[in-house]
Each structure stands twice: as structure tokens, then as C-alpha cells.
Amino acid sequence: MIEAAMVWNEPNNTSHWDFGVDPGWRIFAEMARAAGDAIHAEAPGVQRVLGGISPIDARFIxxxxxxxxxxxxxxxAVHGFPLDWNLWSIEDWPQRLAAVQAVTELPVWVTEVGISTFAGDAVQAEGLTRTAEVLRGRADRVHWYSLFDLPGQWEATTRHKQREGSSYFRHFHMGLVREDGTPKPAMDVFARHADELGICQWFHYEDHRLDDAVRWLKKLGVKKLRTGLSWSDDDRPSSLAWFDRQMRALEEFDVTVTFCFTPEHRGMVPHYTSPPKDIGEFVDFCARMVRRYGR
Structure with missing residues (x-):
């Protein structure tokens, strides 16, 4: 069911890891090493992925x-959004990847690349076409972000909402499918590239969109899916039932699952971006999930 396990998400981004508590990422490094070793011990066939970085920074790697x-x-893994949040163009992808590939012999995956329809549907459709062309043959794995728009009544996962201004609202328009269930023009473009592009789609706890997502993914012919199992949900009364339902629904796909986000009461500070007070608790979560859902 799980073919790859990603340790955290965008650890070099202040929206996902608290640098103030861990300025040199030494706590993160200790946690990631231990989690990677635990995943391998439980399921040697599952590939271990260092959480997709954003911004793309070879120095961090x-x-x-x-x-x-x-x-x-x-x-x-790396994440890039050149038409929304990054100050570089789609044409810069080759040099961005090359910079990371120069500092490691490990394969480099693009586990999130996307374009919002905040400025218009045509921007996403044209950008998807060019992104697929530019990344073809340059990364072993590419996941388009995302299938669904974020529902307007939810909040985007960022700790900088007050400072982002209009950039915050781009989070809500990254999907190929609108909140009302209608496809955007880029859907037809993606369908032409579904044999080479995967999808990244996050699911919230007891997400009402899960079954619709599976139907869309099958219709598009998607084989490779990236999603997440949130450690911050682990203490909920019915967490295991939800995890089981989610992973059972996705069992036909090659799944890269991301383990991330700290339960507030387990953090060094009470926030999902916080390093845990006890890294062993996160490591145990990774081990339990891979033991339950790994191939």
C-alpha cells in the first residue's frame, strides 16, 4: 500500500518547522535519522524520502x-511553485534541480509542483503544459499539487496568514477541481500527462472528499499518489479508524505517505510546527504506520 514514506513536509519552511526552537535543524536531523532507520527496520522495501523542501535550497540538503x-x-524531495510563491520562472526548473542533484547522489523527486487559478484558469492550464515539458526526464517522480481546491471555509496550513496578504488566498485555488466539484480547464491538460505525473492530495481528518478523490484519480488514470498521515491526528478517539479508511480507499495506488505535524501538547511549544519534546514519539508513530500500511 505504501511504497514510500516521507519524513515531514517542507522542514526548511517556517510554516512547517519552528526554526526559533531549532535554529540549526539539529533536533530535526536527529528525529529524521531515527525515523528513517525505524521505517527501514519495519519495512525495508519502503523508500524513505526526506520531506520535500520549500524553498528549493541545495544548502539545506x-x-x-x-x-x-x-x-x-x-x-x-523538492517543492516548487514558480507562478505563485517562488521568485523564479518555470524555465528555471532544470537549474533548481541540478543544484540539489550536485550535493547528493540520492534521487531527487518533485513531490509538489502546482499553479493556482487565483489569476485565472488559463494560467494554470498553460503552466501545467510547460511544467510537464520542462520536468520530463529530469526527476524520477513528479506529483502535481493538487486534485481539489481547498474548501473556502477551511484554513490553509500556514502560520503566516496575517503576513501573506493575497498570497494566502492562492492556497485555496491550487486544484484541478473546484470546490463545487466542477473540473477546471487544466484537468484536460493533466489527463494528457497522467502517465508521467502523479498527484499530491492532502486529506483532512475524516475528509468528506476522499471517495470523490478516488473516483477522479481512477478516471484520470493516476497511478502514483502522495498524501499524508498526520501525527497531530494520532490522539483523536477515532484516529485509527480514519487512517484505516483512508489507506484502504487508496490501496490501488502507489502511495507516498507523508508523516508530519506535531500534536500541540507534544511540542516544545504548543503548535503543529514545533519540534516534539520527545522525538521518540514521532519515530514510534512512523514505525506504527509503516508496520500497519507498508508493503
Missing amino acids: AHMKGLGVLDSMDVV
């Missing part, structure tokens, strides 16, 4: 290598 993290990983 080199730092992780120096701290021994890459010895416990099989893949490193």
Missing part, C-alpha cells in the same frame, strides 16, 4: 547530509 540525515534516506 548539504546541511542535512553533513548531519548524517541522508544516510537514513533513499530519496530527497
Whole structure:
């Protein structure tokens, strides 16, 4: 069911890891090494992926290598959004990947690349076409972000909402399918590239969109899916029932599952971005999930 397990999501992004508590990422490095080793012990066939970085920063990967993290990983991953949040163009993808590939011998996957329809549907459709062309043959895995728009009544996973201004609202328009269930023009473009692109789609706890997502993914012919199992949900009364339902629904796909986000009461500070007070608790979560759902 799980073919790859990603340790955290965007660890070099302040929306996902608290640098103030861990300024040199040494706590993160210790946690990632231990999680990678635990995943391998439980399921040697599952590939271990260092959480997709955003921004793409080869210096961060080199730092992780120096701290021994890459010895416990099989893949490193990057995320890029050149038309929404990054100050570079789609045409810069080759040099961005090359910079990371120059500091590691591990395969480099693109586990999130996407374009919002915040500025218009045509921007996403044209951008998807060019992104597929530019990335073809340059990464072993590419996941388009995402299948669904984020529902307007939810909140985007960012700790900087007050500072982001209009950029915050781009989070809600990244999907190929609108909140009302209608496809955008880029859906037809993606369908032409479904044999080479996977999808990244996050599911919230007891997400009402799960069954619709499976129907769309099958219709599109998607084989490779990236999603997440959130440690912050682990203490909910029915967490295991939800995890079982989610993974059972996705069992036909080659799944890269991301383990991330700290339960507030387990963090060094009470926030999902916080390093845990006890890294062993996160490591145990990774081990339990791979033991239950790994191939």
C-alpha cells in the first residue's frame, strides 16, 4: 500500500518547522535519522524520502547530509511553485534541480509542483503544459499539487496568514477541481500527462472528499499518489479508524505517505510546527504506520 514514506513536509519552511526552537535543524536531523532507520527496520522495501523542501535550497540538503540525515534516506524531495510563491520562472526548473542533484547522489523527486487559478484558469492550464515539458526526464517522480481546491471555509496550513496578504488566498485555488466539484480547464491538460505525473492530495481528518478523490484519480488514470498521515491526528478517539479508511480507499495506488505535524501538547511549544519534546514519539508513530500500511 505504501511504497514510500516521507519524513515531514517542507522542514526548511517556517510554516512547517519552528526554526526559533531549532535554529540549526539539529533536533530535526536527529528525529529524521531515527525515523528513517525505524521505517527501514519495519519495512525495508519502503523508500524513505526526506520531506520535500520549500524553498528549493541545495544548502539545506548539504546541511542535512553533513548531519548524517541522508544516510537514513533513499530519496530527497523538492517543492516548487514558480507562478505563485517562488521568485523564479518555470524555465528555471532544470537549474533548481541540478543544484540539489550536485550535493547528493540520492534521487531527487518533485513531490509538489502546482499553479493556482487565483489569476485565472488559463494560467494554470498553460503552466501545467510547460511544467510537464520542462520536468520530463529530469526527476524520477513528479506529483502535481493538487486534485481539489481547498474548501473556502477551511484554513490553509500556514502560520503566516496575517503576513501573506493575497498570497494566502492562492492556497485555496491550487486544484484541478473546484470546490463545487466542477473540473477546471487544466484537468484536460493533466489527463494528457497522467502517465508521467502523479498527484499530491492532502486529506483532512475524516475528509468528506476522499471517495470523490478516488473516483477522479481512477478516471484520470493516476497511478502514483502522495498524501499524508498526520501525527497531530494520532490522539483523536477515532484516529485509527480514519487512517484505516483512508489507506484502504487508496490501496490501488502507489502511495507516498507523508508523516508530519506535531500534536500541540507534544511540542516544545504548543503548535503543529514545533519540534516534539520527545522525538521518540514521532519515530514510534512512523514505525506504527509503516508496520500497519507498508508493503
